[in-house]
Amino acid sequence: MPDYFTLAEFRALPDMSDATTYADAKVEAAAAYFTAIVEREIGEPFIPRTYTETVDGTSGPILMLARPAIRSLTSVTVGGVSVDTAALNSAGGVLRYTGGASWAYGVGNVTVTYVAGRYGTCPDDIKSAVMWATRDRLLSQADQAGIDVRRTSITTDFGTTNYVLPGEKRPTGYPDLDAAIAGRVRATPSFGFA
Structure with missing residues (x-):
């Protein structure tokens, strides 16, 4: 089971009820990927x-x-x-x-x-952002198997679409999750010497 949410909560998201296409193991792996980034960026675990x-x-x-x-x-x-x-x-x-x-x-x-662990259960903003990032990652892996995952933009007859990629201030490349992380980084006390 993912650390920050239950599989039942995840399956309630749009397009995620198909446990054959989106097997529990795939959901858990994608969620673990984002959980590790969140805890690395924040510098501490949210849950015990x-x-x-x-x-x-x-x-x-x-x-x-x-x-x-x-x-x-x-x-x-x-x-x-x-x-x-x-x-x-x-x-x-x-x-x-x-x-x-x-x-x-x-x-x-x-x-x-x-x-x-800072909290007994994961805060709602982080939980939701990790759940949606997990969903988006699984959808993109299933739908775009033939497209280069390192692309930064794609141009068609209808215009150019720019993709958000991970970077210094965007550790995941998923805007909602990156914003939730940024809000927590600002709120986390730092200890040290001046």
Whole structure:
């Protein structure tokens, strides 16, 4: 099943009820393609996903994890020894002992498994945009098998049609999805130093 929507929701879209032409596996593959782009561009998952990271112990009070939207800690080991996750705080992707202890120094000695994701379910704007982009991709693959997919325009007796292609500010080439991504990129906090 696709991550951001159900197959039943997808099959309710115009022209998508034919599970023979648009097999579930094709729908899932196209949806996974767009989901990966969305999460790469936003820099974090929208829905809960499990991650395992191995990081270096710093001899300090904090460890930085790759994803800030941590929902729960599953397990933490330091040098192969389990740590009680109830004694840890992971707010904002910063892992610290609640009692103020420091992390044992070492290279790759801390392994953290956790669930991260900004929302419990995918926001409606992203869900809808990914669903429609998935639909459009499947339709274009089925209808235009003989046309070069790298085309930027096509000219006929009726005029020229220009195609939107992926680029720096258009990661997918699908305008509705690119707009939804751009809106989320602007709204996502960035951490760093000036």
